[in-house]
Amino acid sequence: MAHRLHLDDLNLSPGKKTRLHRLLYRSGPANGTLMILPIDQGLEHGPRDFFDAPESQDPNFQFRIALEGRFSAIACQIGLAEKYYPSYAGQVPLILKLNGKTEIPADESPLSPVIASVEDAVRLGADAVGYTLYVGSVRQDEDFQQFRRIREDADRYGMPVVVWSYPRGSAIEARGGKDTIYAVDYAARVAQELGADVIKLNVPKLEPEKLIRAPKAYQRQWTQESALQEVIRSAGRALVIFAGGERSAGGTALEKAEACMKAGAAGLIFGRNVWQRSLSEALSMAQSIREMLDRYAV
Amino acid sequence: MAHRLHLDDLNLSPGKKTRLHRLLYRSGPANGTLMILPIDQGLEHGPRDFFDAPESQDPNFQFRIALEGRFSAIACQIGLAEKYYPSYAGQVPLILKLNGKTEIPADESPLSPVIASVEDAVRLGADAVGYTLYVGSVRQDEDFQQFRRIREDADRYGMPVVVWSYPRGSAIEARGGKDTIYAVDYAARVAQELGADVIKLNVPKLEPEKLIRAPKAYQRQWTQESALQEVIRSAGRALVIFAGGERSAGGTALEKAEACMKAGAAGLIFGRNVWQRSLSEALSMAQSIREMLDRYAV
């Protein structure tokens, strides 16, 4: 099995270490792995994500799943954090997402504007902040500068930074799109270079017909395993968590997730694949994930 | 009847709760519902809105209606607040609108610039601030960042934030326009995600020929009732108030308004439909609204 980073490998400041320790060893699997429940889709995709599972439209539903499903943390925007988190404060760790956008305007040059601050996270008792970085966007200069201010504040307050590192924009499309190993690999490295502590990546897809438009160095045979290991290496001393993606059959999702863990991932972030179910199904899914993660303690 | 939010459900800070309590229980219907009189049309549409009711050109007219018609609050821009509100201070609560624009330049990528601050609102003794958010505009990144600074100041001073959440811009037009259930629903959620305490929405229109351009999830049968309930749910723990819209026959307007209350709205915001009338007609209209709202006490 691949090498897996330990918290002690990260050279973190005391504040970051304290908070990340809580996420890794005091909640969720509590074995050094991460299991995050995100509920930022209401902003990113709109209410349509909730239509097939009506209960999920009420944010309290996700907070309840996070608590009863024993997730390491719930990740959401400031609006939900202010209105729903107070009832769960101290019981479920919070990752405050600091930027976000809707899917409405065209996405050729995406930038996710900052709508909350590290200070908001401190004030609310959050254990980490989240930031969505659009690697390769024409507006990456604004993105980098915007991220810099978050990173600096996070350093000042000892707050771990989770980067949703997404290759995006027309230049990425021209090189094969956001799901190639090339795109995800570069995104992982960029997040590392800019100072992420935890990096959320999407699982690269093996589509040779797309990869052919990527730089020459990537023109080789990739397996799911080698691709996962590659992007995890590109994240360096940042913990990598992989997305569960859209709702799919529980078994398939778990297999994919375990492949990530085997390749060295630090954990998983499962949103729609968990909360687009009834409460009991969601909790059962959570339990399956937790049991799987128990085999990857660090 | 639909569930209606109570002030205690909102997890507000003491400052926000104090001020919102004044709006809900110490003025207007004083029964937990809201009845707001806005006079921001002079900036948004220009003086033309006053031509059919000449008295209405004098802002003092609206302040007088707010007082004598026992509205929960009057909402206006800084210029009117500074020149007219002093004579009504303590008698009519003030919601200070913080941004606004004219209708003159083209509206494909709208952004409503901030022209007053939360500090102005505190200084003037206002009980809430208002912000117009153009959900889906190409400039939504600027809008979100601008709103963030308002939201942070409002958190700092304990000032409730009322968001006029308007789907707008060319991308919204391409998906069926600003009045579809899709557009209003997304706008409601966005305002919730960004941290609104009260959300002003327009009543969605049931126009199947437009809705067809919206995302697939919305391709279903909607009734006025189900549409209203949907957008209220999308607002989460923010109070929803609906617009009375342009002047229309009093009976029709009240019926529409009552449908909103039945669906779970927290209140109404009636501008032109009230003050584009003579004083006596306006006060009579106000009384009808109040009597109706008395049936929806929380």
Added chain:
Amino acid sequence: MAHRLHLDDLNLSPGKKTRLHRLLYRSGPANGTLMILPIDQGLEHGPRDFFDAPESQDPNFQFRIALEGRFSAIACQIGLAEKYYPSYAGQVPLILKLNGKTEIPADESPLSPVIASVEDAVRLGADAVGYTLYVGSVRQDEDFQQFRRIREDADRYGMPVVVWSYPRGSAIEARGGKDTIYAVDYAARVAQELGADVIKLNVPKLEPEKLIRAPKAYQRQWTQESALQEVIRSAGRALVIFAGGERSAGGTALEKAEACMKAGAAGLIFGRNVWQRSLSEALSMAQSIREMLDRYAV
């Protein structure tokens, strides 16, 4: 005769009232009306405005006219204020213009950049600040935000704000141009909404062939009198002063000015029509204006 606002009607802070009182009752006609001498054309139009009256190229000429012609105040930019006003300090009140631009670049989306601060005005002993607002410009969002900072500083220091409210830009042209009653009327209201204490307007022109492109509500018969009264009403509790415009025969200019006063204006701002003359002619013109204003004491 139309109602005329009194200083006490404006609900001003003590600082603003003190300074505006000086302009209204301690200098110029000293009867509650205003008679302003602007010398900002050197920046706005360039030296060409001085060619027909060579003495006028020396800013000292205008300061001398302001003093000897007993104007309520002189209005100029920071450069002239710093170099010429010191010799007149205490003798002629100063209105410091805070923004300005040249006429050289194309004017489709005008914005007048800020080149001095309210603090400069305080430091120099000015009694008001001036700001040029281009209502309807594509860049009105920047303009509003820029004005907001001036308005806030003016509130902080108790400094009256005079807004030169000019409809401008391609969208205004498309609706009939900057001189229609529609355009001037909207500009008056916008200045009021944004917090002006005094509003400088141009006299609307009655050109039906242009007005036809304005919104429907304006499609009615206007007289000079009804048009002036309309725009003055749209200014609400801000004092309105009208421009004397380009140099014209003294009699004509005075007649036009008196029509403004009759309609309820608070005063006049005469620049080129005064200082594009010899000193003796300019002083004689000033005396005529003053005598006329004496008939409109408030």
Added chain:
Amino acid sequence: MAHRLHLDDLNLSPGKKTRLHRLLYRSGPANGTLMILPIDQGLEHGPRDFFDAPESQDPNFQFRIALEGRFSAIACQIGLAEKYYPSYAGQVPLILKLNGKTEIPADESPLSPVIASVEDAVRLGADAVGYTLYVGSVRQDEDFQQFRRIREDADRYGMPVVVWSYPRGSAIEARGGKDTIYAVDYAARVAQELGADVIKLNVPKLEPEKLIRAPKAYQRQWTQESALQEVIRSAGRALVIFAGGERSAGGTALEKAEACMKAGAAGLIFGRNVWQRSLSEALSMAQSIREMLDRYAV
């Protein structure tokens, strides 16, 4: 001979007067005139300006000329000021240029970005700061705002401001170009209006075929003398210095320079025309200038 401004005419603050007094009466000709050596061409034009006089590539060469040629001051950017000025501190006054750019990108909408601050100038012991203003550029709004911050800091620290006032950009080209009396005249006035203490102008060229595109008021017979007097008058109470321009025969350059002084200029700024020579030739040129300036003491 034309009237020449005296330091006492300028209404300067004590700090500005102290520093400008040093430039006018304690260094260079020390008779109330200015003789400035600029070395900002390495940034503006690149090293190519040094190719015909290889010694000039070493900035120390210009500092030596400034000292041994007894110039009133040397003007340069922060990089040279930090590395070369220390060896000359106290011996040659420094004018720190605060903005600059390369000639590489297209110049249709020029803006010269700020690369040093008034505080840098104070820290280095400079006696004035320099700023290049591109009058008429489409980006003049940014330029004015940028200059405003410099002007305010200069007021705060009592630091004289020298404005290189250059008409530039496509709108200027459309009106006959940067060298017409129209363009230079407007540039002079703008610098005055914005608050310059000293204005550097280029000598207007008498090219009727270009002037024909300028505003009507300028369509008259100009002589070199009347043109120079006009632009000097447009500078008001700011001292005007004229550029020596590119290297030319010493005699011609001096004649042109003396015409400027006769017209009322306060001094000269000679760069390439001095340092694109051998040291001995440069010093001899400097001596000729000084001797000429001695005839224009103020």
Added chain:
Amino acid sequence: MAHRLHLDDLNLSPGKKTRLHRLLYRSGPANGTLMILPIDQGLEHGPRDFFDAPESQDPNFQFRIALEGRFSAIACQIGLAEKYYPSYAGQVPLILKLNGKTEIPADESPLSPVIASVEDAVRLGADAVGYTLYVGSVRQDEDFQQFRRIREDADRYGMPVVVWSYPRGSAIEARGGKDTIYAVDYAARVAQELGADVIKLNVPKLEPEKLIRAPKAYQRQWTQESALQEVIRSAGRALVIFAGGERSAGGTALEKAEACMKAGAAGLIFGRNVWQRSLSEALSMAQSIREMLDRYAV
């Protein structure tokens, strides 16, 4: 042999001198020359640069080379500095790169956004900061302003500034491209003018067919030696270090490097040409460089 600058020639502040002295005399060759190991390619080019030397994907590999190969310093971005440098603190000096970008979006108007601060460098114990300047880019005004803030902070904290001075953008392409003597020469001067203490340049290429598009002054016969001497002179009192470039045969690279030193360079910056090798080869390459540099002690 060409003249070589000594630390004492640079007129540095005590803080800058202290830190640069450590780089020149307490680490690396410790003879007044510089030998820098950069690892910023992971951000600039993406992980593809590591594919031919898999060990190099782990930043620890470069830190180890820097230490065991006795480099003067390692240069990297904030992410690597925070996670890897702590283990080497005190043993290998750090140059913190403050800006960077990916190669993904089009490069016609490049700007490298700032992602870390001089304060970060101070906090981490770095001995210099690095900044990439794109000379000639259409966005050079933003670049200059961005650099200014770095330069000012560096002056405040006594932190030496290393400028990666790169001619770039469409206007540079139109003049023959980024590698002509013209382009590199101008870049060297610009970095000097803006306040660099150390300037990293690429070795100019002698391609007459490209140079023909450069300004006339550059149309002469250049040798590698005269070209190198020219650009070093254009750097003035800033130390010049040359890039080793892409991996090439060790001998060739060393010859090229020695030519730079002979021409007066202060040192070398070797990245891929060192770390795209096995550890032993890399260390052997480092030793060869060091031995060569020993012949150029200052």
